[in-house]
Amino acid sequence: xxxxxxxxxxxxxxxxxxxxxxxxxxxxxxxxxxxxxxxxxxxxxxxxxxxxxxxxxxxxxxxxxxxxxxxxxxxxxxxxxxxxxxxxxxxxxxxxxxxxxxxxxxxxxxxxxxxxxxxxxxxxxxxxxxxxxxxxxxxxxxxxxxxxxxxxxxxxxxxxxxxxxxxxxxxxxxxxxxxxxxxxx
Amino acid sequence: xxxxxxxxxxxxxxxxxxxxxxxxxxxxxxxxxxxxxxxxxxxxxxxxxxxxxxxxxxxxxxxxxxxxxxxxxxxxxxxxxxxxxxxxxxxxxxxxxxxxxxxxx
Numbered sequence: 119x120x121x122x123x124x125x126x127x128x129x130x131x132x133x134x135x136x137x138x139x140x141x142x143x144x145x146x147x148x149x150x151x152x153x154x155x156x157x158x159x160x161x162x163x164x165x166x167x168x169x170x171x172x173x174x175x176x177x178x179x180x181x182x183x184x185x186x187x188x189x190x191x192x193x194x195x196x197x198x199x200x201x202x203x204x205x206x207x208x209x210x211x212x213x214x215x216x217x218x219x220x221x222x223x224x225x226x227x228x229x230x231x232x233x234x235x236x237x238x239x240x241x242x243x244x245x246x247x248x249x250x251x252x253x254x255x256x257x258x259x260x261x262x263x264x265x266x267x268x269x270x271x272x273x274x275x276x277x278x279x280x281x282x283x284x285x286x287x288x289x290x291x292x293x294x295x296x297x298x299x300x301x302x303x
Numbered sequence: 304x305x306x307x308x309x310x311x312x313x314x315x316x317x318x319x320x321x322x323x324x325x326x327x328x329x330x331x332x333x334x335x336x337x338x339x340x341x342x343x344x345x346x347x348x349x350x351x352x353x354x355x356x357x358x359x360x361x362x363x364x365x366x367x368x369x370x371x372x373x374x375x376x377x378x379x380x381x382x383x384x385x386x387x388x389x390x391x392x393x394x395x396x397x398x399x400x401x402x403x404x405x406x407x408x
Contacts, residue, residue, distance in 0.1 A: 120309075120310045121307070121308035121309070121310050124310045124314060124315075128314075128318050131318065131322060132318075132321065132322070132325070135322055135325040135326065135329075135345055136325065138325075138329060138338065138341050138342065138345060139325060139326075139328065139329030139332060139333060139338070139342060141338075144335055144337045144338055147337075147338045147341050148337075148341065151341045151344060151345070154322075154345065154348065155344075155348065158348050158351070158352055161315065161318075161352060161355075162352075162355055165315070165355050165356060165358075165359040166359060167355045167358065167359070167367050167370075169367070170351075170355060170367050170370050170371065173371065173374055174351075174374070177374050177378055178344070178348075178374065178377070181378065182344065182377070182378060182381050185381060185382070185385060186337065186340070186341065186381075186385070189337065189385045189388065189389065190337060192389070193388070193389065193392045193398065208331065208332075209331075209332050212328050212331035212332050213328055213332075215328075215331075216324045216325075216327055216328035216331075217324070219323075219324055219327065220320055220321060220323075220324040223320045223323075224317055224320055227316075249364075249367075252364045253364055253367050253368065253371075256364045256365060256368050257368050257371065260365075260368075261365075261368050261372075264372060268372065268375045271375065271376070271379055272375065272378075272379060274379075275378075275379035275380075275382045275383050276382065278382075278383045278386065279382045279383055279385075279386040280386075281386075282383065282386035282387055282389070282390050283386040283389050283390065285393065
């Protein structure tokens with residue numbers, strides 16, 4: 119049963135990933151990204167990481183994908199990408215390098231003589247205690263400083279996003295001049 | 304049969320490697336900055352899958368805590384990155400990566 123769930127999820131994840139990079143329309147790419155994220159969330163459940171799976175659905179599949187779709191609709195960038203590439207050799211080179219990286223990681227990292235650690239080839243034993251409780255205990259004791267700094271990071275990100283997305287030269291409270299480009303943007 | 308196969312952590316690691324590779328190749332191949340961002344999300348998800356697989360294999364919860372932080376960083380990165388894309392679009396009316404080449408000599 120585990121194997122069936124794994125292989126179905128793997129097929130969904132890889133199909134979604136190929137859809138992201140092959141779809142011409144960015145909206146389709148975002149929806150393929152959604153299928154990949156949901157597939158990864160199911161695999162998290164399969165790995166007994168229930169809280170991480172829930173966060174994956176809530177933060178990634180909801181917030182981030184909706185943010186992508188929102189920006190796509192805001193900018194109106196549903197135009198199709200031009201097919202002719204100014205750098206002709208980049209695409210084949212990218213594919214070759216990508217396959218090379220994958221083979222390197224799988225072959226080298228899967229061997230004992232390169233890493234010095236035996237690959238985790240044994241079957242999985244059941245977890246010892248509740249997932250959420252252990253995660254919370256670790257997060258609020260061992261990783262408390264990282265957790266606090268996360269709050270600072272989020273504040274910086276929010277302020278940076280507001281500053282960047284604000285029209286430069288526009289004072290707050292003053293209505294922007296209505297020109298032609300604005301109606302299309 | 305497929306149902307009798309025992310899924311070891313190696314399966315998850317290989318899947319994560321393939322997912323990471325697809326994201327990396329997509330990042331190099333695509334020209335639309337929004338799709339390039341989605342490819343970065345794919346790569347982040349691949350690393351998350353690796354962390355959770357090792358957390359399960361080693362029975363160590365720290366891997367899942369790291370995934371939690373990765374998610375926060377990804378959310379912040381997407382917020383700032385999309386704001387940058389909006390700012391570029393205001394100036395250039397396009398979000399193709401080839402057009403943003405002012406630093407080229």
